Amino acid sequence: MSEVRAGSLFAALPRRAAVERVDDLLAGGPFRLLRIVSSGQATPPGEWYDQDDDEWVVLLRGAATVRLADEAAPRRLAPGDWLLLPAGCRHRVEWTAPDGPTVWLALHHVAQGGDR
Amino acid sequence: MSEVRAGSLFAALPRRAAVERVDDLLAGGPFRLLRIVSSGQATPPGEWYDQDDDEWVVLLRGAATVRLADEAAPRRLAPGDWLLLPAGCRHRVEWTAPDGPTVWLALHHVAQGGDR
Numbered sequence: 675m676s677e678v679r680a681g682s683l684f685a686a687l688p689r690r691a692a693v694e695r696v697d698d699l700l701a702g703g704p705f706r707l708l709r710i711v712s713s714g715q716a717t718p719p720g721e722w723y724d725q726d727d728d729e730w731v732v733l734l735r736g737a738a739t740v741r742l743a744d745e746a747a748p749r750r751l752a753p754g755d756w757l758l759l760p761a762g763c764r765h766r767v768e769w770t771a772p773d774g775p776t777v778w779l780a781l782h783h784v785a786q787g788g789d790r
Numbered sequence: 791m792s793e794v795r796a797g798s799l800f801a802a803l804p805r806r807a808a809v810e811r812v813d814d815l816l817a818g819g820p821f822r823l824l825r826i827v828s829s830g831q832a833t834p835p836g837e838w839y840d841q842d843d844d845e846w847v848v849l850l851r852g853a854a855t856v857r858l859a860d861e862a863a864p865r866r867l868a869p870g871d872w873l874l875l876p877a878g879c880r881h882r883v884e885w886t887a888p889d890g891p892t893v894w895l896a897l898h899h900v901a902q903g904g905d906r
Contacts, residue, residue, distance in 0.1 A: 678858060678879060683848060684870035700846055700874070703899060704820040707846065730816055730823065732799060732895075734850065734870075742794060754800035754850075758816070763794060779848075781897065783819060 683709055683734060687775045690714075706782040712738070714772035722764040728783040732756035736776025739768040799825055799850060803891045806830075819900075826894040828854070833882035840880045844899040848872035852892025855884040 681699075688695055691713045700707040717723065722743060733755050739748040740757065743764035749757070759765055770776040797815075804811055807829045816823040833839065838859060849871050855864040856873065859880035865873070875881055886892040 677876065679874040680865070681872055682868075682870040683872060699872070700897075705897075705899075707897065749796070752798075754798040756797055756799060756815070758795040760793065779895075781816075781821075781823065783821075 683777060683779065687711055687777065688713060689775070704784055706784060708778075708780045708782070710778040710780055712736070712767070712770035712776040712778070713774075714770055715767075716769050717766035722766050724762065724764045725759070725782070726761055728761050729759045729780060730756060730783075731759065731778055731780040734777045734779055736774060737771040738776055738778075741766050741768045799893060799895065803827055803893065804829060805891070821900060822898040824894075824896045824898070826896055828852070828883070828886035828892040828894070829890075830886055830888035831883075832885050838880040838882050840878065841875070841898070842877055844877050845875045845896060846872065846899075847875065847894055847896040850893045850895055852890060853887040854892055854894075857882050857884045 688711060691711070694713070694715050695711040697709045697711075698706065699709055733751040734753055736753070738751045740751060741748040742759075743766075748768045751757075804827060807827070810829070810831050811827040813825045813827075814822065815825055849867040850869055852869070854867045856867060857864040858875075859882075864884045867873075
């Protein structure tokens with residue numbers, strides 16, 4: 675890359691949105707950096723994320739609970755709380771705050787084999 | 791990596807510290823993820839950062855001004871504001887808030903050639 679870029683993670687936040695909003699901040703290299711804005715969404719019942727990539731994710735605004743498949747109770751996340759989820763670590767978002775945007779920053783370490 | 795890890799970017803914040811505090815969150819792969827906590831520190835007068843790596847940096851708490859060498863005026867950063875600084879983009883932190891911690895999250899894309 676060769677140009678300075680700038681933005682705000684808290685700009686253009688949807689107040690209420692029917693679906694999660696996902697914006698790519700960086701992509702194309704060995705990692706992918708995303709801003710995700712939830713508006714009360716959760717992972718659909720019975721579904722789990724099961725990723726090929728390691729993911730580091732931090733909640734920056736709002737609130738959520740995240741359930742890991744091998745844990746009995748969900749984890750409650752407040753602003754600043756981060757999780758490092760290794761590839762293959764099944765997890766789901768059980769709940770996000772219904773009364774305002776929940777902002778996540780997610781860093782995916784793309785598995786060997788190329789850009790996706 | 792194989793184990794879930796968790797933490798908070800806002801935990802164990804020094805209230806006032808004589809030097810910036812830098813914590814590695816992720817390292818050893820093609821990128822390095824750092825939490826930096828400033829307590830009023832700035833880049834020493836006349837000095838510039840001039841890095842071999844691309845850096846994506848976001849201010850999450852506090853306030854700062856960052857000067858890019860090819861810009862006349864510094865940029866004021868508030869929580870959520872991020873910058874993508876390509877390798878070789880000379881920059882310096884002119885000021886950080888003196889009255890409380892300024893928390894940064896910095897992602898360095900390590901240049902080709904190995905882990906550092």
